[in-house]
Amino acid sequence: MEQLFELLFKAGLRPLSIFPDTSHLESQLTRSDCATLALLKYHGKLTMSELAEHLGAPLSTATSISKRLVRKGMVSREKSEFDQRMIVNRLTPAGESIAAEMMELMQEVYTRVQSALSPEELQRFIGLALKVAKSLQEGPQSAGASRASEIRTIEIE
Template sequence: MNQLLSLFLKNWMKPLLIDQEINEISKKVTRSELIALFMLKQRGEATMSQLASDMGLQKSTLTNIRQRLTKRGLIQHYRDANDQRITWISLTADGEEFADRVLETMSRMLQKIKDVLTPDEMEQLIVLLLKVAKVVQTTEQEQKEEHTTFKRIKIEDE
């Protein structure tokens, strides 16, 4: 079941958008914002560097996410008392409540799926979804690489 939850987080909740609650959640936060909220929920608090590393993002990208979530009142940030270069981030009470509500909604949806499948079918579903996710992830990575390739230009000295 944890594998299935992880799969939906990694590929956002596209397969679950048939559920109205999840559709509403997807309009409020991006996938990256939601992952940041869940990671902060698990950790309690984290430095910008820790969270960026955990999410596989550049610190500048996380700064944008932090700004958006702070603006919505879901997280708070403050400077380290001993080292002003370090910024700590944690969930606000509203952020904690939002993360809990999203997890409950996703758990209910996943439970509905689990209720209609036998244990063998559930295992097959997880294997198949992981296989599909791998293909989708590979395709997305290939597309990113196509856009970030550099062309070497030969420069001749006169």
């Protein structure tokens, strides 16, 4: 399951697009929002630097995502009890609910894939998918690359 989690969220894929009944989530959350909620669900709490590291993004980007999710009521940001300079992110009940729904969907995907493949095929599939996702992430972006049909703007503080 952790390998699927890495493939779907950390590699930047859009796992919720697999299911037609998840459009309500993708209409209110960006891919980065989904990844952040899933990471917080998985880890429980993350400092800003940990969140940035897991997202593979600069600290300023992670901070913008975190603040956006605070405005949406899905994440709380608190000063660390051990070091007042550190900010810790946690899911609110609303964020917990959405993250749990996303994790259930991921589990459903994993179960469907697992039932279609033998254990050896499953390991081979996950390994190849991770390899492809990483190579696409690291590869050069061509100027004429096709864009998604819908471009959404994201408010950044």
